Amino acid sequence: xxxxxxxxxxxxxxxxxxxxxxxxxxxxxxxxxxxxxxxxxxxxxxxxxxxxxxxxxxxxxxxxxxxxxxxxxxxxxxxxxxxxxxxxxxxxxxxxxxxxxxxxxxxxxxxxxxx
Amino acid sequence: xxxxxxxxxxxxxxxxxxxxxxxxxxxxxxxxxxxxxxxxxxxxxxxxxxxxxxxxxxxxxxxxxxxxxxxxxxxxxxxxxxxxxxxxxxxxxxxxxxxxxxxxxxxxxxxxxx
Numbered sequence: 001x002x003x004x005x006x007x008x009x010x011x012x013x014x015x016x017x018x019x020x021x022x023x024x025x026x027x028x029x030x031x032x033x034x035x036x037x038x039x040x041x042x043x044x045x046x047x048x049x050x051x052x053x054x055x056x057x058x059x060x061x062x063x064x065x066x067x068x069x070x071x072x073x074x075x076x077x078x079x080x081x082x083x084x085x086x087x088x089x090x091x092x093x094x095x096x097x098x099x100x101x102x103x104x105x106x107x108x109x110x111x112x113x114x115x
Numbered sequence: 116x117x118x119x120x121x122x123x124x125x126x127x128x129x130x131x132x133x134x135x136x137x138x139x140x141x142x143x144x145x146x147x148x149x150x151x152x153x154x155x156x157x158x159x160x161x162x163x164x165x166x167x168x169x170x171x172x173x174x175x176x177x178x179x180x181x182x183x184x185x186x187x188x189x190x191x192x193x194x195x196x197x198x199x200x201x202x203x204x205x206x207x208x209x210x211x212x213x214x215x216x217x218x219x220x221x222x223x224x225x226x227x228x229x
Contacts, residue, residue: 004157033216042119042203042219043158056214090157096213104148104217106157 004093004107012113013081019112021076025093026105031055032074034066037088037109049074050096078112086114118142121204121220128194129228136202136223137188144206147180147187148217152201161202162189191225199227 005024013019025032031050035043045058049068063079072093078085088109121138128134138147146165150158162173164180164187171178177190191198204220 035217040222042121042205042221043217045216045218048214048216050214055212056210056216058216092157092217094215104160106159108156 004091004105006089006091006107006110008110009108010111010113012115015081015083015114017081018077018079019081021078021089021091021110021112023074023076023091023093023107025072025074025091029093029095029105030072031094031096032068032072033092033094033104034074034076035090035092036060037090039087043090046076081114083114086112088112119204119206119218119220121223123223124221125224125226127226127228130194130196132194134191134194134198134225135188137186138204138220139186140206140218141185142206142218143184144208144218145184146207147178148205148207149176149178149187149189150203150205150219152203152222154200158203194225194227196227196229199225201225 033048034046162178205217
């Protein structure tokens with residue numbers, strides 16, 4: 001049973017560019033959350049998608065947007081990249097309504113470097 | 116917004132020693148979680164706590180949910196080399212329309228000298 005799959009694993013972009021990160025949730029999961037983890041910090045919640053809609057958003061600017069597809073996979077888009085956007089981006093999948101201890105499975109992340 | 120303060124930030128211990136780390140919050144959480152993150156990987160759940168005062172064990176790991184719902188600790192007994200990594204506490208929130216999110220601490224980096 002595959003867990004959460006994220007692609008690409010590493011990415012280097014230039015300031016001002018746009019980037020798209022992808023996530024395939026664990027089988028049986030219908031909800032995808034995205035987190036940003038800066039170096040030496042804990043993950044920070046970006047937003048959560050369920051039924052192809054953004055359900056909740058953290059304290060991130062509109063440059064961060066997302067999408068969820070009918071097969072539950074998700075994309076994270078970041079426009080007008082800044083140096084400060086350099087981080088590990090984690091995708092976590094879960095099943096809406098399940099208790100949290102069974103709910104969250106994290107992917108290995110995408111390491112984004114903005115130069 | 117919610118913040119979790121985790122301490123210590125780093126620990127350097129000898130193999131076989133016990134480890135203790137804790138997490139405090141300015142907000143109340145209904146569920147506390149402890150995760151471990153290895154280099155190049157995402158966080159992996161170690162223990163989940165649901166009730167104030169709850170004490171839960173998972174092998175050599177023991178965690179407790181504070182009575183006030185604003186703190187938690189994690190103990191690791193008889194540390195072994197594979198315990199090396201970064202440990203995170205996280206508070207779980209259920210939001211509007213059933214959405215959920217985790218609020219993470221800053222992490223405790225554990226290093227073990229053989």
